[in-house]
Amino acid sequence: MTRLAKAQNIDELAAMARRRLPRGLFEYLDRGAEDEVTMRGNADSIKRVYLRQRVAIDVSGRDAATEVLGIRQSLPIGIAATGLASLIHHEGESKLASAAAAAGVPFTIGTSNFTSQAKLQEICGDLLWRLIYPNKRREIVEHHIAKAREAGIRTIVITMDSAVTGNREYLRHSGFQPGATNARTFAQVLAAPHWLFGTFLPYMLAGGFPEFADMPEGERKFWGGTFSWAALADDFTWDDVRAIRKRWKGNLVLKGLSTAEDARAAAACGVDGIIVSNHGGRMLDGCIPSFMALPEIVDAVAPGVTVMVDGGFKRGADVLKAIALGAASVWVGRATLYGLAAGGEAGAARALAIFRAEIDRAMALLGCGAIADIGRGHVTA
Numbered sequence: 001m002t003r004l005a006k007a008q009n010i011d012e013l014a015a016m017a018r019r020r021l022p023r024g025l026f027e028y029l030d031r032g033a034e035d036e037v038t039m040r041g042n043a044d045s046i047k048r049v050y051l052r053q054r055v056a057i058d059v060s061g062r063d064a065a066t067e068v069l070g071i072r073q074s075l076p077i078g079i080a081a082t083g084l085a086s087l088i089h090h091e092g093e094s095k096l097a098s099a100a101a102a103a104g105v106p107f108t109i110g111t112s113n114f115t116s117q118a119k120l121q122e123i124c125g126d127l128l129w130r131l132i133y134p135n136k137r138r139e140i141v142e143h144h145i146a147k148a149r150e151a152g153i154r155t156i157v158i159t160m161d162s163a164v165t166g167n168r169e170y171l172r173h174s175g176f177q178p179g180a181t182n183a184r185t186f187a188q189v190l191a192a193p194h195w196l197f198g199t200f201l202p203y204m205l206a207g208g209f210p211e212f213a214d215m216p217e218g219e220r221k222f223w224g225g226t227f228s229w230a231a232l233a234d235d236f237t238w239d240d241v242r243a244i245r246k247r248w249k250g251n252l253v254l255k256g257l258s259t260a261e262d263a264r265a266a267a268a269c270g271v272d273g274i275i276v277s278n279h280g281g282r283m284l285d286g287c288i289p290s291f292m293a294l295p296e297i298v299d300a301v302a303p304g305v306t307v308m309v310d311g312g313f314k315r316g317a318d319v320l321k322a323i324a325l326g327a328a329s330v331w332v333g334r335a336t337l338y339g340l341a342a343g344g345e346a347g348a349a350r351a352l353a354i355f356r357a358e359i360d361r362a363m364a365l366l367g368c369g370a371i372a373d374i375g376r377g378h379v380t381a
């Protein structure tokens with residue numbers, strides 16, 4: 001049995017990831033903001049709802065495939081945008097993209113990408129979704145929209161929950177954030193030989209960390225540059241969303257909503273989809289867990305607007321709970337990153353295989369042959 005095949009669930013992949021990454025980098029991946037109330041709430045709230053199992057149903061021809069925003073996917077999950085995935089594993093963005101493409105699920109590439117979206121699009125086709133952060137300099141947002149159009153991207157996602165960056169104190173201690181590197185950072189890197197030799201050194205031997213592939217000319221440097229890629233916008237409003245809607249004819253999705261009021265405002269702007277999300281509990285700590293916010297948003301805007309959710313999903317049965325509450329699909333952030341850290345593309349593929357097996361088993365046991373068969377009657381209130 002290969003090392004990765006020994007991981008029977010996402011938590012076991014997380015344990016492997018922890019052993020391979022420098023401590024501070026694992027914390028960047030794994031932890032949330034401040035007291036992590038929202039991060040824990042994301043996972044805990046899913047566990048508080050139970051599945052209502054139905055029996056004596058022929059589920060022998062079951063199929064977990066579904067269609068989201070007109071694009072078919074083989075499972076009701078996708079790989080969420082996670083910035084700097086190429087620091088978790090050498091060329092991690094391409095590896096996540098390849099794992100997603102092989103599994104037939106969507107992959108969202110973050111804005112601070114080392115690998116160009118055009119290259120990722122060759123791997124994923126229509127299953128590549130493009131995340132765009134509101135930037136203080138609106139011409140950078142414009143630039144990203146134009147680039148997405150040029151690359152033939154069908155779906156763009158705007159992150160809405162990050163007017164400023166969440167407070168993650170442990171990063172200032174460990175130094176695993178731009179400008180904060182300290183003696184601890186180096187000690188932790190030296191204590192993680194897999195990452196040092198497998199990720200860090202290959203970049204250094206090739207001349208340093210790659211540039212941000214899709215940023216405008218002159219704004220692409222990671223260290224020592226203008227940091228425009230990280231200049232979040234604290235003045236981004238529904239007017240900006242309306243303006244983007246006018247210019248972008250493809251699928252437009254807003255990510256990071258957690259109230260019915262904002263969902264209605266988004267619907268009024270003419271968006272196609274909403275991802276109910278709090279950034280995996282990495283931004284506003286104390287914010288309502290996504291799974292708890294899901295029903296009110298579904299009731300407010302579905303089915304006219306496609307509602308999806310992320311935050312705390314590590315089991316196939318939990319994905320089915322979200323589908324039952326009206327989500328069209330679930331996005332996973334950390335789960336596939338644990339796989340990536342544990343074993344590159346094969347590790348990310350292992351995470352998706354675990355979800356596939358768990359979703360298939362849970363559908364059979366729940367008495368559902370198709371994703372469309374799953375409804376509110378399948379969960380406790």
Ligand SMILES: Cc1cc2nc3c(=O)[nH]c(=O)nc-3n(C[C@H](O)[C@H](O)[C@H](O)COP(=O)(O)O)c2cc1C
Pocket residue numbers: 028029030042080081082083110111131159255277278279280281282310311312313331332333334335337
């Ligand atoms: C390491 C890491 C980096 C992330 N970077 C971004 C980002 O750049 N933009 C964004 O909108 N969300 C980002 N997210 C949030 C994810 O897109 C997603 O909302 C979240 O991970 C879902 O929760 P889960 O990790 O519990 O599955 C990041 C998450 C992680 C774990």
